[in-house]
Amino acid sequence: MKKSNFYNSIMLSTLCLFGTLIFAASAIAADVKAGEKKASACTNCHGLNGISVDAQFPVLAGQRPEYIVKQLKAFKSGSRQGPIMKNMAQGLSDEDMTDLAAYFSSLQPRTAVVDPKLAELGEKQSAMCLGCHGKGAEGRMQFPRLAGQHPDYLAKQLKAFKSGTRKGSPMNAIAKNLSEEDIEALAAYLGSL
Known part of the structure; x- marks a missing residue:
């Protein structure tokens, strides 16, 4: 292996490890219980335990926490459209989003x-x-x-x-x-x- 490829490989591995550690730290900081309390506003559309009974609204139970946070941020910024979700996301802090994501991802999904x-x-x-x-x-x-x-x-x-x-x-x-x-x-x- 050429030296430059070797160093590039080490650099890429280091960056991946650093990214994983940052994500792990934010995942540890998430509070499932706090997310459960905050989720009461979500149940009208997304159902109890994140199982929506209306196909108009997605099931959140078992959803990837990274995806939930990404979508909440997109609704808040307006890069993803949805008037109800834009209004819901406006009042959420990053901590709220992380807690909600931890809660919904902890729930049992269904088929x-x-x-x-x-x-x-x-x-x-x-x-x-x-x-x-x-x-x-x-x-x-x-x-x-x-x-x-x-x-x-x-x-x-x-x-x-x-x-x-x-x-x-x-x-x-x-x-x-x-x-x-x-x-x-x-x-x-x-x-x-």
């Missing part, structure tokens, strides 16, 4: 009830999703958990990425290549996990 034939069609196309969202669609770091999410909610988000009304550069490009049938099948499969 959505779906049409098994539609889910079977979606499974055949799911490899493009599972690369980022995890082999069981459990989510990874800032990539959200898709497993157990309302299929109608997932379909709505994929359509928003496809039309460009929701931004997320890789998702916009991926969704543009999906037909309406692909979207419905993928949403059914991912919700069934």
